[in-house]
Every structure is written in C-alpha cells, then in structure tokens.
Amino acid sequence: MSAERKREILGFAVAVAIVAALPVVTRSAYWLSIGVFIALHGIVAIGLGLLLGYAGQVSLGQAAFYGMGAYGSAILTLHLGCNPWLAMGAAAVATGLIAYVIGVPTLKLHGHYLAMATLGIGIIVRILFNEGGHITGGPSGLPAVPNLAIGGFAFDNDLRMYCLAWPIVFLQVVFSRNLLRSRLGRALRAIHDSEIAARSCAINTAKAKVMVFVLSAVYASVAGSLYAHWVNFVNPHPFSFPFSLELVVMVMVGGAASIWGPLIGAAALTIIDQSLLQLGHVFPIAEDLDIVLFGIIVVLVLLFMPRGLVRGLSSQEAERRAG
C-alpha cells in the first residue's frame, strides 16, 4: 500500500470519526441541525469544487439547482403524490437535463459565458419560484413536504437526517475521488494544465466540462431534495443569488482542487454564518455583517492563499519541510 493511499484512508477515517462523534457528544437539536446543514452545503460545494478546480469554470447559479431539487421534490410529492425517493430522483434527472441544455452551448464557447448563463438561470428560477402561483406557492412557498422514509422508518428529526445526509456525503466523496481517477478525471486534469494540449491528445474538452457541470447540478439537486424533505417546507428565499455566492466562497476558502477542500469550506462558512446569526440577536448589526465578511474572506483567500485552506496549508507545510 503506497504512502499516498495510506494517507487517503487515514484522512477518510478521521473525517468519518469526527462526523460520527458529534451525535455522541451532543444530542442538541441546534448542533445536529448545523451538522445537517454542513452536509447539505458540502454536497453542493463538492460538486462546485469539481467544476471550479478541475474544469476551470465557475457556476453562479448553483443555488438555483439546489432550489430545483427542493421544489422538484416538494411539487412532485405534494401535487402528484409521488414517493419522496422517486421525487428526489426525478428532480435530479430534470435538473441534470436543464444543466445539460445550458452547458452544451456555453461551454463550447471560449471563456466564461457559463458564469453569466448560470447567473441568468439563477435569476429566472428565482422568479419562477416567486411567480409560480399555486404550483410553487408563490413567495410564501409550499408547506408540509413529506419526510423521506424507509418502510415505516421516517427520517423525521435532526438526528435521523444527520445519519442519512452524512453517509451520502461520504459516498459522494468516494465517488468523486474515483471519478477523478477515471478517464474523465484524467481528461479534466489535462484540460486544467493546458486545454490546447488536451485537445491535441484527442480529448473532447467541451464534453468533459459539460459532464462535470451536469454532475455538479445533480449533486446540488440531491442536496436540495434532502433539504426539502428535512425542513418539510420550501420557499424561494434560500435559493437566491447570495447563496450561490456563498457556495463559491465555500469552495474557494476550502480549496477547489481537492475533494475535502469544499467540504471544509462548507463547514467553516456554515459555522460563521450561524455564529453571525446568533450574534445578531445581541448586536443587530452582526446580521448585516455577513455579506461584507464573505466578500472580505474571498478577496483575502484569493490574494494570499489562492489554492484555499487545504492546499494552502499543505503547500506551506511542504515549503517548511523543504526549507
């Protein structure tokens, strides 16, 4: 077993241990719900990290895909009486298709049209949620979204949801890691180093980028569905542009070109967000600080640690060892 592989397994084991420890240490609904939020945000961020770090493209509409998952689940279960699991799958497929339709024309273009196109999609989706009448429930949203359940066992509290969401995160980590070692993963690495060189090796660069983009949208949709079936309620507010930005911040803070980076970024930002919210009860100004703070964090991370916390720290460590 190579040293790298040993380190990988050790890292994975540590992550699983930390996650498993939380419900043992505390059963407080508050902390468990933060744990679930980190998992959900982590699922979206890992997908966005693949897109950013490996395909070199940025999506500013990831919150919209998250929202499509949530609304897809809510609409299918409430209006059509669908089974929640089926609704989650159907929403993911639909979101993936939409991403494909956006991705094919924009990723074919040279440059960063995807960023603007996804920003546009984000705004359109938000308007559709708001103006959708009885289908989306308008600005007040849809209540009473059913829980996910296996047989008679419903994932109807924070602890149960925690135990459902995190295994999904770890499955996703393993899947993403294997994906990066596949033909597509090698193609993405080649694109990342030099798109022209990748093409001259007969790699279909546009197709590879579209696949990653679709995958990131599907991840976001799954997380959105989990969210809807957990809080049992959807409204347009959580799925708007600021959340898309926050997701980009999570990925940049953690480091895009690694799988753990975005997850760590998601944890950091979710905790900062919650702390500011708590602080806001005491100092009302703290709630307004979150936007500024996210901006400052992105700017500082990009300027001084452009590869994010994970890579930034490990490369500093490497430098220290070398020096």
Next chain:
Amino acid sequence: MSLAELLQYLVTGVTVGSVYGLVALGFTIIYNATGIINFAQGEFVVLGGLIFYSLYVAAHLPLVAALVLAVAAVALIGVLMERLTIRPLINSPVVTLIIITVGVSVLLRGAAKLIWGPEALPVPPFSGEHSLFVGSVAVHLQYLWVLGLTVLAVVGLRLFFDHTIVGKAMQACAINSEAAQLAGISVSRMVQGSFALSAALSALAGIVICPITLASYDGGALLALKGFCGTIIGGLGNGLGAVMGGVIIGILEKLGIGFAPQGYAGYQDAFAFVVLLLMLFIRPSGLFGRQRTEGI
C-alpha cells in the same frame, strides 16, 4: 395596444435601455483591457446612485457638483479595486480573476448595506416632476436627462478613444497588450485607467437612473446582468454594439411588459435573461459581431 401606448413603452424602453447600455459599455472597457468579466460592475452603478444620494439629497450640494463628485468617487473605487485585487493576481487563471471580482462585488454590496441601510432611498428628479408631451406620449424630464447624458458620454468616449493619446494607448492595449508594451505604453496604467473609466460610466448610469428607480444597495446584480445581456447582444468587446445591445434589451423588456397578459408583469426581469440565453445558444458572437465559436 394603441400606437400611443406602443410609443410610450418605446420611450421608457429606450431610457432604461440606455442605462443598460452604459453598464454594457463599462463591461466592454474592462473586458477589452483585461479579458475579465467584471462582476462588480453593477455595484459601481449602485454606489454611484447611493453616493449621489448622500451628496445631493443629504448634503444639499448643487446638482452638477454632486454628480461630478459621485462619479469621481466611484472612479476612485474602481482604481482601488484594480490596484488592490486585480493587479496582484493579473497572471492568475481568468477564472480566479472573475471570482475575485465576484468577491469585490459582495464586499461592496455588503459595505453599501452597512452604510446606507437596506431601505431604497428616494432621489428627486433633476428637473422636478414635469413631463414633456409629444402628442399623447408623456416624456418625463428625467428621461431626457438619462438620454442626454448617455449620448454625451458615448460621444465623449468616442472622441477620447479616437483623438487623445491616452485613448489611443488604451485601444492599443486592448488590441494587443504585448505590442503596446513594446511601443512604450504602460499597460498596467492603462488597465487602471480602464477600471476608472468603466467605474465612472457605470456610476453615471446609477446617478441618472436613481430618481426613476430609487437608490438601493441590492439593485446591482440585476443591472449588471442586464448590462451584460447588452454586451452579449452587441458582441463581447464591441463598445458601440454594447450600447445598442443595452438599448435593445431595454426596449424588449418594456414591450414585453406591454404585451404580457395581466398578472405576468412579475416576469419582466426574467425576460432579459431569456434573451441572454437565447443569444448564447444561437449567436454568441452577438448581433454585430463575427462568428467565433470553438467547435465541440
């Protein structure tokens, strides 16, 4: 819809559209100098309006002084943005540069919310609440301010680029920055200049439109996007095309509201983006640009 109504929508559309056009021009100037799509463009517009509010409404400065000072202040913010965030990263991948502009936009938006608060602020029209009647079409005097200043800015910019040494140097950088450098032009100074110019134009847009739309910290993203739609319609990098593109978006948007059935006015903001997506799908080089796509 009667002819008068149609004309009314057209007048409104051209007015709003010329603001989008100014924003689109701002995008184009920075894009040409650096290849970056500046996501903080909308924040320049917003800051223009808000700073103008403080000077004109709160501090009772005369109109022209407030206008010039607000434009200068936002131009300075543009210069600072370039100096502090773009220049240190100028050799990074473009995606990093784009994300840092997103970061700056978030920062500016947050700062604006802290300073001016979350409420939209009313700014009185420059020449009072009067309208000019052309037949049965009412043209608010503020619309004339918007149109007049837009035309002035576009013509002024044309003269600047074609007839001054600095303008020509900036154009040279946009065409080929290495060659410009060899000819003794300081490219980094021109990039800085492009940020100042672009920020100033967007600030002007924000100032002239704020008596119509109110000045609010969170209007930036939407304006930036509509401006960007304009640049895409005009063909990315084509200045005059961008202005035309902005005007086209404005007209389409207002006509869209005019023709939409009752109860669908909420969709008006979606309209511009549907146009954006259609353009990206069908003719990404813009109406006035040459086709240049990469094969899949």
